Amino acid sequence: LxxxxxxxxxxxxxxxxxxxxxxxxxxxxxxxxxxxxxxxxxxxxxxxxxxxxxxxxxxxxxxxxxxxxxxxxxxxxxxxxxxxxxxxxxxxxxxxxxxxxxxxxxxxxxxxxYPAETAGSIMTKSYLTIRPATTAQEVLEHLQEERPRVETIYYLYAVDESGRLAGVLSLRDLLTHDPSERVDHFMSTQPVTVRDRDDQEDVARLIQYYDLLAIPVLTEDEALVGIVTVDDAIDVLEEEETEDVGEFSATRGATGEKVTAFQAAKKRAPWIVLLMFLGLITAGMIEQFEETLEAIVLLAAFIPIIMDSGGNTGTQSLAVIVRGLSTGALDHIGVLKIIWREFKTGMMIGLSTALVILLLIIFVFDHAMIALVVAVSIFSTLSMATVIGTILPLIINKLKLDPAIASGPFITTMCDILGLLIYFSIATFLLDYL
Amino acid sequence: LxxxxxxxxxxxxxxxxxxxxxxxxxxxxxxxxxxxxxxxxxxxxxxxxxxxxxxxxxxxxxxxxxxxxxxxxxxxxxxxxxxxxxxxxxxxxxxxxxxxxxxxxxxxxxxxxYPAETAGSIMTKSYLTIRPATTAQEVLEHLQEERPRVETIYYLYAVDESGRLAGVLSLRDLLTHDPSERVDHFMSTQPVTVRDRDDQEDVARLIQYYDLLAIPVLTEDEALVGIVTVDDAIDVLEEEETEDVGEFSATRGATGEKVTAFQAAKKRAPWIVLLMFLGLITAGMIEQFEETLEAIVLLAAFIPIIMDSGGNTGTQSLAVIVRGLSTGALDHIGVLKIIWREFKTGMMIGLSTALVILLLIIFVFDHAMIALVVAVSIFSTLSMATVIGTILPLIINKLKLDPAIASGPFITTMCDILGLLIYFSIATFLLDYL
Structure with a gap:
């Protein structure tokens, strides 16, 4: 150039x-x-x-x-x-x-x-403080003369001599009150605040809940040390969401542009191996039914259908519960009532799915008794899968873990094992008629 | 009382x-x-x-x-x-x-x-408009006297006689400029705006991207008809997230407090039935290998492990790609390079998982040849599963659909079919040695 x-x-x-x-x-x-x-x-x-x-x-x-x-x-x-x-x-x-x-x-x-992901680590030090005894007019003149280069001038923080937060007032309050009035007469003296070591997600949720533009961050001794602004809150919520996606499949920290294939594999492989161990339980269980399978090899063809239907239905219940927990829609219903409703839903889904598979197997595979075994298994598995998919996230939530992350693969595996156990038990029981 | x-x-x-x-x-x-x-x-x-x-x-x-x-x-x-x-x-x-x-x-x-989920349907009509020719002082006095009850007074919208948006100024700009200056001399004349029919999520993303407190909503003719504020933007982003969870498992609209079990089942059953049809493909494929299965029934025990490992690895790649697309981390890497990196990752995960399963099957099930078949199948399946999990969301993204929702079950099913096809092909090929 x-x-x-x-x-x-x-x-x-x-x-x-x-x-x-x-x-x-x-x-x-x-x-x-x-x-x-x-x-x-x-x-x-x-x-x-x-x-x-x-x-x-x-x-x-x-x-x-x-x-x-x-x-x-x-x-x-x-x-x-x-x-x-x-x-x-x-x-x-x-x-x-x-x-x-x-x-x-x-x-x-x-x-x-500050430790990572605390309010202290994401707050800004760039905000306006005033003395409680100032008048609205004085503050306004100060703003017009000094033109402070801070992140937000829409909230002003009134701080006493010892650095403690005495109140918060918005620029809107300031403009709409008599200029000669002292700010401590109309500022909010019980503002929503957070502690510097609070979790960043909780801070962001408070900003969202109270529709704030910023929230003051205090130490244990009530001293004002920073503020967290709404734009950072949005980014935190977004970050936590993508973290959740990553944690769900153990790919967190394995997605950046600069991550090599080897680094990604090192992070991801343990998860796949762990889930494979869970799969071994299923393998061991099927092995127990080797005799039944030897008698009717075609039974093996429907292993995937039993597994998928159970897993998918359980995951649906998980989604319902996770969503209900996050929106608070379940707060006013008792746990037993939720489980009972999900169980009824599971029976109805099970019934309709069982009817479809019954007809399909009779027409496509031309084997009425196997069709019946699969249909009855699907019905029982789906009814139980909803209960597993309901109870597990509720327990995990009680343990203060995130049910969306912790329960997915476990629900699928539990539904797999349960479904195949039902399937092969029924098949073994009816072996003479197959 | x-x-x-x-x-x-x-x-x-x-x-x-x-x-x-x-x-x-x-x-x-x-x-x-x-x-x-x-x-x-x-x-x-x-x-x-x-x-x-x-x-x-x-x-x-x-x-x-x-x-x-x-x-x-x-x-x-x-x-x-x-x-x-x-x-x-x-x-x-x-x-x-x-x-x-x-x-x-x-x-x-x-x-x-306005149609649901458009900017028009979530905007507020409660905002301040001014004339471009007013001075800063006049606007300030107006604010102080009128004390307008609008949602935000921090952005002011300058509108010409025909209702068109001429510019935006912040209360901060207003305070920090000479009171006698006309607002059209310092207002922003090219503000970020949206159209009234734009999707609500796009609107919220713009507010997030540009760190705005509010964004003006215009009609086709540039007339200002409303604003969307940052607190509503956060709620929209949140709502879209929970919708995603719901759509992923077809439970959207089936989670409310008042929904009966029958209503929930009616919404959820079609999804389970649809995925069961995909499972039928797998069943048909396994049936083709009935002879192989008859020869070695134990092969059936490892169907779940092959299915789960493939599905989980494919889902990991999906999570990596979805996250990369949403953070923009993949914008500067070519598609082929991404696929190649995932494929290498898949081979490494496949290799380590295959080694573990080889040893486990030899020791637990005491069957070296089956162990070898399972291990080789796992290795091939996992290498390919990463490619499927990479390509499918990229295609779905190109089609302007949401890859996080659309690809999950399809990737799992494709990996299932591929994995079992590899597994039974290898087993059939090696039948004489098993």
């Missing part, structure tokens, strides 16, 4: 929304980005850079020289800077920390000291 | 946060709530009521007389009122609509006309 192009490019680029700057930026290849760093300053890039997703931030950090990287991190919000630094090796992190100015360094180090 | 108790109760109750009022309210039983309606007015209850979850709103609505219900809906925000009314039967809805005042009725009817 020649000089005049650079100036034109700078003007166009810097007028874009930071998120759109980010889209352009990631579409460049590393050599183009190298030029980029020459004619756009670290301060100008910081706002865009902190909006990139974390893997991308890390990848791009390696392309910069250390001074530029330090300048960027210095210009980033404290929460974003902390989140990035926490992903680096200790050596690189300490190196970059030395490049920050004193105030930023102290803030980042404070946040880094 | 006696008169003095009522007044004390009113005072305590009304000083609570609306969300906490809601918690108290739902803990009452219907007879207690009946008294409640006598000594708390519809206007006082409205803010709490609109925060209840929708099933609860509907249940409680039936406990009120029609005038009280109409008064509550009249006092609710337009978006919440619409959302509630859209859940009622047409007769009840029209009845209640007659109870609303003219302005509210017109707004609600406008929103009701």
């Amino acid at each position: 020649r000089r005049e192009d650079i100036s034109a490019f700078r003007q166009t680029y810097l007028s874009l929304h930071p998120m759109d700057q980010a889209s352009v930026f990631v579409s460049l290849d590393p050599s183009e980005r190298a030029g980029f760093f020459d004619y756009i300053s670290a301060e100008e890039i910081a706002n865009m850079y902190q909006n990139l997703d974390k893997d991308m931030q890390l990848a791009i950090l390696t392309e910069m020289d250390e001074t530029y990287a330090g300048d960027i991190i210095n210009a980033m919000n404290v929460d974003n800077a902390t989140s990035l630094l926490s992903k680096l090796s200790e050596t690189t992190r300490n190196h970059l920390l030395q490049k920050l100015n004193e105030a930023k360094k102290a803030d980042v180090e404070e946040l880094l000291a | 006696r008169r003095e108790d009522i007044s004390a109760f009113r005072q305590t109750y009304l000083s609570l946060h609306p969300m906490d009022q809601a918690s108290v309210f739902v803990s009452l039983d219907p007879s207690e709530r009946a008294g409640f309606f006598d000594y708390i007015s519809a206007e006082e209850i409205a803010n709490m009521y609109q925060n209840l979850d929708k099933d609860m709103q509907l249940a409680i609505l039936t406990e009120m007389d029609e005038t009280y219900a109409g008064d509550i809906i009249n006092a609710m925000n337009v978006d919440n009122a619409t959302s509630l009314l859209s859940k009622l039967s047409e007769t009840t809805r029209n009845h209640l609509l007659q109870k609303l005042n003219e302005a509210k009725k017109a707004d609600v009817e406008e929103l009701l006309a």
